[in-house]
Amino acid sequence: MKLAGNDMLIKSLVDEGVEYLFGYPGGAALHIYDAIFNQKELQHILVRHEQGATHAADGYARATGKPGVVLVTSGPGATNAITGIATAFMDSIPMVVLSGQVASHLIGTDAFQETDMIGISRPIVKHSFSIESAEEIPKVIKEAFYIATSGRPGPVVIDIPKDTTAPDKLFEYSPPELVKIRSYNPPVEPDSEQIARAVSEILKAKKPVIYAGGGAINSNASKELFELNELLNFPVTNTLMGLGVYPAKNKRFMGMLGMHGTYQSNMAMHNADLIIAIGARFDDRITNTPDLFAPNAKIIHFDVDQSSVSKIIEANIAVFGQVKNSLIELNKQLKDKIDSIDSTLIQPWLDQIDEWTSLHGLNHELYKENSDEKKIIPQSVVQHVYQITDGNAFVTSDVGQHQMFAAQYYHFNEPRKWINSGGLGTMGFGLPAAMGVKLAFPKEEVVCITGEGSIQMCIQELSTCSQYDLPIKIININNEALGMVKQWQDMSYGGRHSESTYQSSLPNFIELVESYGHIGFKIEKNSDLRGILDEAFSIKDKLVFVDVYVDPDEHVYPMLVAPNGSLKDMWIDKDKKV
């Protein structure tokens, strides 16, 4: 079959199973857009800003496990995509970004809308390609998808000079059947001797903790993790990125750990004698001061990325490989030694954790407050949303206090339901990510829990939601300030709220969303909260925006004491430090 460069590009994407292409047209990408016009196999979603395209593709990828695909033009189209590429990179999300480029003969001449996309994106991509001739398009696309999705996933950029997609030159379309990149061989199967060493430590542990992160979700290892802990009955904590990989309703689940983790999770990690890290990377929100981290713990670290192991915290036993495969082998070896598992060994430890939970655990009944003498607190909004959706919704979030409240109070029992920007902490992520999730799962409830600060960073995508009829729910936890910034200013800067408030300049969100054809509700009183939320969630065919005014003085707790604190050093309340 003979095809032009632009048609080969689209055909290659279709052959990779791409359903949606999130993008925005422009000069250097026009040949490609013409090829999109002439086909029906993949649907292009026209966003309102390229950042929205990358976050939508990212949300799609996180929810489905399939790579998200983005198409932007050169210059500003490419640079606008950068924040979303960095977001995907930090959270190891598979994504392929196609960026138009000026024609080959113009590269390096400061041509109109020329920018060095390969150079600009280099530190935030897993890999990048620059197309040199049209013939190589099918091969490069295939390699890009392979790299984006294998090993530790990540974004791959393909920069495409305009001449390589010209419609007037035809080439034989013959993509390679298999991809083999000789310099890229990510580990898959674990070393069974390392697993045997892990087993002997596991059987001896008196104070073990399983600490699982986003890597376990990327590797689709939640079933294997669950099986592991049916054997061990160890306490489990998840990182912000790992929420859902172990069911929150399980009695061994302690909640999230780290900066705003639960008291019992942080105390368990600090006092553990064995930490089993599964697809987690000991980042600074988790460890607090690395030198003070878990002083008595041996570390077994399962990861596909060798450079993530012993980077911050030295591992005693490292197991490289796909986490799923490693857990399958671990479970097999443990089952062979099932008689050696002494469940009484950890009983005092489980009792200790129960005691910590009852001492300073989170209060999951804050929603019972219905007096109008008190302001609505943000935690209770999340608790109501959790109840109304039976804990089954996909929840996207933005970044800040509302994100932490959602992570703490919405209980995720399945992986890929909690969609947030953990590593980069990108405000503006939530709404476009929710679009990507809704396109992938049109029949599922998709809720974006956001704040009035974050939502304004990609609010233009409300228009995209109108165009494609995406009936998501947006819960705007409105404290009329940049809440997390303000919390830090309260705690560390003498309450000087430098540039964290808007002085009555917020839009009327209800009128704003109505102008896009959506429905808006405003809630200001505790006595209205549940009723209006119920009404909002009863609407299934329209985007609903609920603007909830909450107590602006509320802080997120627990909060690790930093700098120079350990995991046991926490603020439990505004005036209580442990």
Place this chain on the structure above:
Amino acid sequence: MMQRKLLVILENKPGALARVVGLFHQRGYNIESLHVDPVKDVENYAEIENSLNLKLKENEVSRLLITTTVSDNLLRQILRQINKLIDVLIAKEEI
């Protein structure tokens, strides 16, 4: 902390060198000296060919010699980060 010499063999492709050099800056490592050339003496790299199970052709890969002053732990981390780059065949300490 001591001075180390690193050897990196990478595909001789546009942009490959920039990925290695960029990584040092990105991760806060320091480069003291840098030498790069296409590998013509492939016969001297039989050990690498064997460990990776491949045959090198003349000028097909580039050789990078980098000197940097780092601790043992950081050296291991740097090598892992460089080895993770898609175009890198092998990065190791040259003793």
